[in-house]
Amino acid sequence: MRRLTRWMTGAMAVAMLAPAASSAQEARPRVVALTGGNVVDIDTGRTTPDATVLIEGERIVAVGPAASVPVPAGAKMVPMAGRWLAPGLMNMHVHFGLKLPGAAGAELVNETDGAQALRMADNARRSLLAGVTTVRLTAEDRGLDFQLRRAINAGQAVGPRIESAGELIVPTGGHGSLEADGPAEFSKVVREQIKRGASWIKIAISGGISDTHGAIGAAPMTDAELSTVLDVAKRNGVKVTAHNGSSVAAMQALKFGIDCFEHGYHLNDQVLAEMKKQGTWLVPTIVVSQPGAYEFYRKIGSPPWYLDRVASVGKDHWAVLQKAIRLGVNVALGTDQFPYEPNSGTTATVHEAELYVKAGMTPLAALQAATIQPARMLGLDKQVGRIAPGQYADIVALDADPVQDIGALRSLDFVMKGGIVYRDDDNPAAIDRIDPQTGKVS
Numbered sequence: 001m002r003r004l005t006r007w008m009t010g011a012m013a014v015a016m017l018a019p020a021a022s023s024a025q026e027a028r029p030r031v032v033a034l035t036g037g038n039v040v041d042i043d044t045g046r047t048t049p050d051a052t053v054l055i056e057g058e059r060i061v062a063v064g065p066a067a068s069v070p071v072p073a074g075a076k077m078v079p080m081a082g083r084w085l086a087p088g089l090m091n092m093h094v095h096f097g098l099k100l101p102g103a104a105g106a107e108l109v110n111e112t113d114g115a116q117a118l119r120m121a122d123n124a125r126r127s128l129l130a131g132v133t134t135v136r137l138t139a140e141d142r143g144l145d146f147q148l149r150r151a152i153n154a155g156q157a158v159g160p161r162i163e164s165a166g167e168l169i170v171p172t173g174g175h176g177s178l179e180a181d182g183p184a185e186f187s188k189v190v191r192e193q194i195k196r197g198a199s200w201i202k203i204a205i206s207g208g209i210s211d212t213h214g215a216i217g218a219a220p221m222t223d224a225e226l227s228t229v230l231d232v233a234k235r236n237g238v239k240v241t242a243h244n245g246s247s248v249a250a251m252q253a254l255k256f257g258i259d260c261f262e263h264g265y266h267l268n269d270q271v272l273a274e275m276k277k278q279g280t281w282l283v284p285t286i287v288v289s290q291p292g293a294y295e296f297y298r299k300i301g302s303p304p305w306y307l308d309r310v311a312s313v314g315k316d317h318w319a320v321l322q323k324a325i326r327l328g329v330n331v332a333l334g335t336d337q338f339p340y341e342p343n344s345g346t347t348a349t350v351h352e353a354e355l356y357v358k359a360g361m362t363p364l365a366a367l368q369a370a371t372i373q374p375a376r377m378l379g380l381d382k383q384v385g386r387i388a389p390g391q392y393a394d395i396v397a398l399d400a401d402p403v404q405d406i407g408a409l410r411s412l413d414f415v416m417k418g419g420i421v422y423r424d425d426d427n428p429a430a431i432d433r434i435d436p437q438t439g440k441v442s
């Protein structure tokens with residue numbers, strides 16, 4: 001085609017070639033090459049220096065030393081020399097619509113659905129820019145999470161990939177908003193959430209830090225209610241997680257094969273051993289109970305009783321995390337704060353990973369807990385969690401090797417999701433732009 005244009009002139013060439021050229025372009029996916037970076041193998045922790053990552057459309061098609069990965073002509077080149085490439089971070093305990101007790105939460109009391117959806121979209125965009133390319137939402141309101149996911153998938157909003165548990169299901173008076181009592185009501189509300197789009201179900205089997213009534217250690221659900229939730233979810237191919245700070249409630253839920261526990265503030269050795277045996281996941285959200293979070297609670301105007309309750313939980317929570325790591329319980333990173341929330345000089349997501357190392361993980365294990373482990377927990381490890389052919393091109397870049405020092409995550413300054421560059425602080429010209437008329441990335 002290019003040779004033809006040399007002898008045809010002006011309007012004639014344009015008229016003849018433009019339609020064919022544009023339809024050919026539409027058929028061929030966009031090709032992007034990340035060149036010269038150090039690519040971290042998330043399974044082994046080994047780095048391939050001066051590597052090329054070749055991306056076609058949304059997915060990675062080749063990864064390897066520069067000499068072994070030819071870059072086709074016309075590919076968009078993004079230089080990565082001096083940087084380490086890791087899979088996009090995954091945060092498994094997020095509420096984009098989060099409201100906590102205190103002044104900031106009080107301002108949101110009369111928030112309309114429209115206003116809340118827009119606030120959630122802002123939180124989603126900021127989370128993605130902080131390097132979090134996949135989240136699991138663990139309780140949102142009135143189906144706004146499913147609307148947001150639809151908008152992101154349609155390119156109408158910018159944010160991470162979303163898995164969601166919809167609304168938090170609880171027995172009447174429990175730590176959540178969607179109340180049910182007895183097996184019939186529980187099966188109804190579980191099916192309703194799945195119908196709306198929930199890929200997880202979340203229940204609260206004990207009290208919570210922010211509750212004003214009921215003990216964290218209580219176990220208010222009956223065997224019939226718990227087993228019904230798990231049975232109905234399993235029949236629909238949906239996993240179940242529980243907000244839980246009670247060992248009695250944990251043993252009860254493990255008896256019926258629960259997939260995951262959130263927080264685990266007060267789990268005893270028997271529970272942790274059973275979790276190890278069953279392969280049950282723990283999403284620690286350790287940042288919420290440790291001193292780094294006090295600054296956040298003060299900022300949002302949390303009342304003194306809330307700060308006292310956080311402090312009282314913090315010591316036990318830390319000991320449970322240390323023991324879980326020592327026993328080799330499956331851990332997937334989650335924060336229960338906005339993924340980008342400032343915490344200890346970095347984001348809540350990065351500090352959560354740092355705390356895992358402080359509690360006994362190797363830096364590689366902590367990096368895995370932030371990437372491939374959540375992907376496994378979600379059953380999406382063939383899609384996300386690695387920099388490997390066939391996977392979505394969800395990639396972040398750092399200035400140092402996170403396998404040597406997890407603190408390298410603090411230098412995160414490049415974010416790609418599905419082959420689109422959303423952030424590149426070193427080279428802002430590499431950030432992709434959306435054509436306002438066609439909505440296409442160029």
Ligand SMILES: [Zn+2]
Pocket residue numbers: 093095138336
């Ligand atoms: Zn939560």
